[in-house]
Amino acid sequence: MKLLHDSWLVCARAMRPLWRSPMTLAFAMFQPVLFLVLFGPLLQPLGDRFGAPDGNSWQFFVPGLLVQLAILSPGMAGFGVIFEHRSGVIERMRVTPLSRTALLLGRVAKDAVTLIAQSALLVVAGALFGLRASVPGALLGLLLIGLVAIALAAVSNAVALRMLDREWMFAPTMSQISVLVVLLSGLLLPMSLAPDWLRWLSMANPLSYVVDAERALFAGRIADPVVLTGSLVAVALTATTVLWGTRTYQRQDS
Amino acid sequence: MIRVRGLTRRFTGKHGTVDAVRGVDLDVEAGELVGFLGPNGAGKTTTLRMLTTLLRPTSGEARVAGRDLLTDPDGVRERIGYVAQSGTLAFDYPVHEELEMQGRFYGLDRARARSRCTELLAELDLSELHDRLVATLSGGQRRRLDIAMGLVHSPELLFLDEPTTGLDPTSRAALWDRIRALRDERGMTVFLSTHYLDEADALCDRLLVIDNGVIVASGSPDELKRSVSGDAVTMTVHSGAIEAGQVADGIDGTSEVTVDGEVVRLRVRRGDEALPVLLNALRDKDIELASVTVKRPTLDDVFHSVTGRSLHEEVAA
Known part of the structure; x- marks a missing residue:
């Protein structure tokens, strides 16, 4: 129970700035909203080619945007680590008797909560543009994206902690990786349009399975096998990355 | 309060290995105010980071505040306070939030954390800053708040890493008084690192001089000066x-x-x-x-006679 209690404390501290100014939540959403407004309409005439039900491309596009938001937001959580390392906060917390696992879990929990809130807002915005989605499916989709947020935030934390002695490399590294992951996940355009070699490459990207699962969920196909596959991939990814992140927090300790 | 034997730390990097700490033995008694003195690169910070559980020693043994550093780091963490040189505070938090949350990290309940926060802010003349954002504090105020963060759980032993670096002379002198008071009024053991000789001279009961990763001299400032x-x-x-x-x-x-x-x-x-x-x-x-x-003779002469260098010369890499 110490782990839960400690994680809660770390998360509560991390949430404070958000409580004080909830508008920061919206700032991070600027980019996905741009995609929604300036890119989404381009897909509308192509809906049939994606196999989007009733030619409604929003049902295809919005779930992809959620994954993009996960890559851009919790996936960049490492910047917070670097910032708090500079101000001495990370080290100060490592000297307290807080559980080492909680140091990571509390932080990524905050990222997951934040992302779920942002995703809900994005779905509502999508609805204004014409998204029609299954409600239980969309709720499950938010849960799944929360899991992905934990995984991506854990990776980002671990990478940042390992790059503290060359932190100037963190931004370029993460932006390269994120572009690669976005392109190979089929979140903008479906991988069904891709030549074989590109589709195979995308199969190496765990997030491509999550994108497929999210789309099925939003379309209300909850029993679709891609939902199960995507969920299992997300669970495995989260377990591995949280383990890695925790080990990174422990690495230097006595 | 601290007993260290044969403590070493080796860093292995792309450009070979560096033995930052080569075999430190040291003892600190309860209630002592000990200064840990050495030039940059002598192994001061590495030793301090090991004693505060932030860095795993390569070899050696240590008991800190009655607990074994290697087998019971959590026991050590509960009993020590540590104020890092780089500070401890996030700028986008109000003063009381950082301090209360720090109390909760050390296991205080909400009410106790709140009363402890009020107590410490009063003690360190920060009461009127209770709701201010950390970003708006002056350097001296921030340093006092750093120290409050290290005291929130009333530790038996306080580690201060270069506590007055970057402060103006008035704030430095005021901080020295506070550090003395911690020992005189509460019987706290204080272990502070510094590279200021005047600080070591004015503040500490006893000095440990580290150079090249080993302790090269130990004694009260007067004893050390007499030894020259x-x-x-x-x-x-x-x-x-x-x-x-x-x-x-x-x-x-x-x-x-x-x-x-x-x-x-x-x-x-x-x-x-x-x-x-x-x-x-x-x-x-x-x-x-x-x-x-x-x-x-000054401590600088002492330093010169034990290391062959002036304190402010950089150690050649």
């Missing part, structure tokens, strides 16, 4: 410097006589008593002095 062989006498003569050197050498109790152009330097146990004898002897030989100074 006496006061430094420097004379300038108009002529006959060599002869003056011979005269000085012939006087009882002088040592390390050197002649450099017109300047004669020597050491003697009691400079104030030796000087009249020396002057008389020189007058007998018709040697005229242009100037003479007597200097009590």
Whole structure:
């Protein structure tokens, strides 16, 4: 129970700035909203080619945007680590008797909560543009994206902690990786349009399975096998990355 | 309170290995205010990071605040406070939130954390800053809040890493008083690292000098100064410097006589008593002095005599 209690404390501290100014939540959403407004309409005439039900491309596009938001937001959580390392906060917390696992879990929990809130807002915005989605499916989709947020935030934390002695490399590294992951996940355009070699490459990207699962969920196909596959991939990814992140927090300790 | 034997730390990087700490032995008794002195790169920060559970030693053993550093780091963490040189505070938090949350990290419940926060802010003259954002505090205020963060769980042992670096002289002196008060009024053991000799001299009961990853000297500031062989006498003569050197050498109790152009330097146990004898002897030989100074040894002399370097020279990498 110490782990839960400690994680809660770390998360509560991390949430404070958000409580004080909830508008920061919206700032991070600027980019996905741009995609929604300036890119989404381009897909509308192509809906049939994606196999989007009733030619409604929003049902295809919005779930992809959620994954993009996960890559851009919790996936960049490492910047917070670097910032708090500079101000001495990370080290100060490592000297307290807080559980080492909680140091990571509390932080990524905050990222997951934040992302779920942002995703809900994005779905509502999508609805204004014409998204029609299954409600239980969309709720499950938010849960799944929360899991992905934990995984991506854990990776980002671990990478940042390992790059503290060359932190100037963190931004370029993460932006390269994120572009690669976005392109190979089929979140903008479906991988069904891709030549074989590109589709195979995308199969190496765990997030491509999550994108497929999210789309099925939003379309209300909850029993679709891609939902199960995507969920299992997300669970495995989260377990591995949280383990890695925790080990990174422990690495230097006595 | 602290007992360390054979502590070492080796860093392995792309450019080979560095033995930052090569075998530190040290003891600190309860209630002592100990200064840990050394030039940059001597192993000061590495040692401090090991003692505060932030860095795993390569070898050696240590008991800190009654707990084994290697087998019970959480036990150590509960009993020590640590204030890092780089600070401890996020700028986008109000003062009381950071302090109360720190209390909760150490296991205080909400009410206790709140009352402890009020108590500490009052004690460190920060009460009126309760709701202010950390970003708006001055350097001295922020430093006091850093120290409050380290005291929130009333530790038996407080580690301070270069506590006055970057502060103006008035804030420094005020902070020294507070650190003294922690020991005098609460019986807290304080272990602080510094590279300021005046700080070590004014504040600490005992000093440990580290150089090249080992402890090279230990004792009270006075003991250490006494260990340097006496006061430094420097004379300038108009002529006959060599002869003056011979005269000085012939006087009882002088040592390390050197002649450099017109300047004669020597050491003697009691400079104030030796000087009249020396002057008389020189007058007998018709040697005229242009100037003479007597200097009590400083910690810088101590440092020079144990390491062969001045404290502020960088260690060659």
